[in-house]
Amino acid sequence: MQGAFAEHVRALEASGARTRLVRTESDLDGLDGLVLPGGESTTMTMLMERVGLLAPLRHAIEKGLPVLATCAGMIVLAREVTDAMAGQEGMGLLDIKVRRNGYGRQVDSFEAGLQIDGIGDRDFPGVFIRAPLVESIGDARVIASYEGHPVAVKQGHITALCFHPELSGDLRLHREFVRMAANGSAR
């Protein structure tokens, strides 16, 4: 609907996947996995609601569609959003409480080397852009942290990141997601 989808398409195709942009309910048919990109969570949710995509998307994720959610995508899925826009609510599919723009506006963007479980020992270049801050976490598992806060979490078939792997030039997270979605291992 909005945000950094073109960069994800490039990273997914470079990781061996075929891609389709999801703009309507029927675009969800037959998908092995879905990326919810970064961008602006309020705009995304509003547009999805307007075109009738929000409810079918929720249903597909509840049924086990593997999801890679980055930044705004993480906010869209969250159980609780603080500093939300009026009327903005997470979909409640990911058991985290997240603060929009929680890293502070004075440091709008930064890069940090991250150790992420399951993708090898080499640091992953984490690109943070007006990133959400994970304030607390329920059922989800932390797979990477930065300065004491989770920045990558996994809950069943959902992987959610505070940063933008599609802008990092490092394909390890996309490759892992494509592998997982292709195996249907989480379903």
Ligand code: GLN
């Ligand atoms: N601050 C944005 C939001 O609240 C997220 C920023 C991003 O996706 N890079 O949706």
